[in-house]
Amino acid sequence: MRLTQGTFSFLPDLTDTQIKAQVEYCLAKGWAVSIEYTDDPHPRNTYWEMYGNPMFDLKDAAGVMTEVNACRKAFPNHYVKLNAFDSTHGWEALRLSFIVNRPKVEPGFELRREEGAGRIQRYSTRSYATARPEGERYS
Amino acid sequence: MNDALTIDLEALSQEAGLPALLAELDGSLVGLAPVKTRIREIAALLVVDRARRQVGLSASAPSLHMSFTGNPGTGKTTVALRMAEILHRLGYCRKGHLVAVTRDDLVGQFIGHTAPKTKEVVKRAMGGVLFIDEAYYLYRPENERDYGMEAIEILLQVMENQRDDLVVIVAGYKDRMDTFFKANPGLSSRIAHHIDFPDYAPEELLAISDLMLGGMQYRLSPGAREALVEYIEIRRTRPHFANARSIRNALDRARLRQANRLFASRSGPVAPDALMTIEAEDLRASRVFADNAREPDLRGYGGTP
Numbered sequence: 001m002r003l004t005q006g007t008f009s010f011l012p013d014l015t016d017t018q019i020k021a022q023v024e025y026c027l028a029k030g031w032a033v034s035i036e037y038t039d040d041p042h043p044r045n046t047y048w049e050m051y052g053n054p055m056f057d058l059k060d061a062a063g064v065m066t067e068v069n070a071c072r073k074a075f076p077n078h079y080v081k082l083n084a085f086d087s088t089h090g091w092e093a094l095r096l097s098f099i100v101n102r103p104k105v106e107p108g109f110e111l112r113r114e115e116g117a118g119r120i121q122r123y124s125t126r127s128y129a130t131a132r133p134e135g136e137r138y139s
Numbered sequence: 140m141n142d143a144l145t146i147d148l149e150a151l152s153q154e155a156g157l158p159a160l161l162a163e164l165d166g167s168l169v170g171l172a173p174v175k176t177r178i179r180e181i182a183a184l185l186v187v188d189r190a191r192r193q194v195g196l197s198a199s200a201p202s203l204h205m206s207f208t209g210n211p212g213t214g215k216t217t218v219a220l221r222m223a224e225i226l227h228r229l230g231y232c233r234k235g236h237l238v239a240v241t242r243d244d245l246v247g248q249f250i251g252h253t254a255p256k257t258k259e260v261v262k263r264a265m266g267g268v269l270f271i272d273e274a275y276y277l278y279r280p281e282n283e284r285d286y287g288m289e290a291i292e293i294l295l296q297v298m299e300n301q302r303d304d305l306v307v308i309v310a311g312y313k314d315r316m317d318t319f320f321k322a323n324p325g326l327s328s329r330i331a332h333h334i335d336f337p338d339y340a341p342e343e344l345l346a347i348s349d350l351m352l353g354g355m356q357y358r359l360s361p362g363a364r365e366a367l368v369e370y371i372e373i374r375r376t377r378p379h380f381a382n383a384r385s386i387r388n389a390l391d392r393a394r395l396r397q398a399n400r401l402f403a404s405r406s407g408p409v410a411p412d413a414l415m416t417i418e419a420e421d422l423r424a425s426r427v428f429a430d431n432a433r434e435p436d437l438r439g440y441g442g443t444p
Contacts, residue, residue: 052255053259055262057263058262058263058265059234059236059263059265059266059267060233060234060265060266060267060304061266062233062265062266062301062304062305063261063262063263063265063266063304064262066262066265066301067262
């Protein structure tokens with residue numbers, strides 16, 4: 001099952017040229033771009049690992065692309081996403097976030113049903129991949 | 140190849156805005172013939188490359204890394220600032236910004252600190268020009284555990300692999316840069332343009348002071364101009380002469396004296412013309428003249444370092 005998260009979740013994966021164009025847009029807006037990776041892609045897991053520091057004061061997307069490729073090389077079977085943070089007063093939030101790398105095989109999520117008191121039905125999801133310890137998932 | 144297909148180079152050059160750029164360069168930079176020649180060559184290559192592409196010949200981006208060497212005050216930093224803009228207008232730089240750094244910005248304090256620091260700077264410079272002032276400080280042969288070498292290695296890698304993304308300009312005094320390059324032949328060979336900045340001739344220094352004064356909206360009285368010509372003659376033979384920088388300092392001190400002179404005679408009204416004009420006495424009060432006449436300077440101001 002193909003995981004979708006973030007700004008372009010309804011689109012097919014962006015090509016490098018398209019990623020570069022998005023980064024150029026972010027930099028033109030003055031947002032700081034950062035890279036994060038994880039192998040626990042549960043939708044409620046919002047805290048991914050940071051790959052390097054957020055990149056402030058960049059003028060050109062080439063610097064970000066160098067880091068993206070370095071991260072892909074270091075974590076070829078992890079999910080990698082780009083975040084763009086807007087620090088202007090009133091926003092102080094992520095304005096853009098999308099996945100730039102995904103594992104070759106994505107086993108998807110299990111839907112668990114739990115019977116509660118009074119026949120109430122509780123649901124939870126769990127990635128099949130997270131059965132194995134961190135770093136061995138998706139390998 | 141179709142021989143009937145001809146390209147109008149003049150039209151291409153007009154289209155790229157080259158004549159205006161080169162004229163502006165001539166107007167705002169005095170002397171510096173080697174620099175201007177090199178910029179002209181790079182500009183010509185741009186036009187020829189565009190023409191080549193139009194007729195289907197291959198045209199790869201040239202290596203543009205540069206090394207500026209020369210005595211103090213010959214305009215290395217000034218030209219580097221302009222170079223970013225020039226390369227941007229020629230289309231060799233995507234963004235045309237300049238990131239000026241020295242050893243402190245590249246080399247870290249402890250093991251493992253240098254690489255991230257250098258990479259960070261390189262990332263910031265991408266799409267523009269990375270200007271490393273006094274680059275010879277990067278290499279310190281007297282300390283074999285110095286981290287400068289690590290920064291140089293990262294720079295070499297970037298200069299080779301990401302030639303399209305950034306232009307590296309290193310600058311420094313001639314003799315020290317020569318020893319620096321001798322110790323780092325890899326760096327020297329990756330720099331395509333070694334440009335030597337010559338010292339300025341007296342008349343060029345005079346032209347520079349005119350440009351400086353024009354920028355500050357001052358002007359010289361005829362007597363002051365004579366004094367300045369004499370001043371340049373004497374100052375050139377003195378120790379610690381730093382070309383245009385010495386001239387700028389001299390003019391700054393003349394401004395101080397002019398202000399003091401106007402302030403001392405503040406009883407009457409003052410015309411805008413008087414506010415703009417530097418008189419001969421403002422320049423002649425300089426210690427350079429006094430020392431030259433072997434007279435002690437008792438006024439206590441107007442010193443030259």
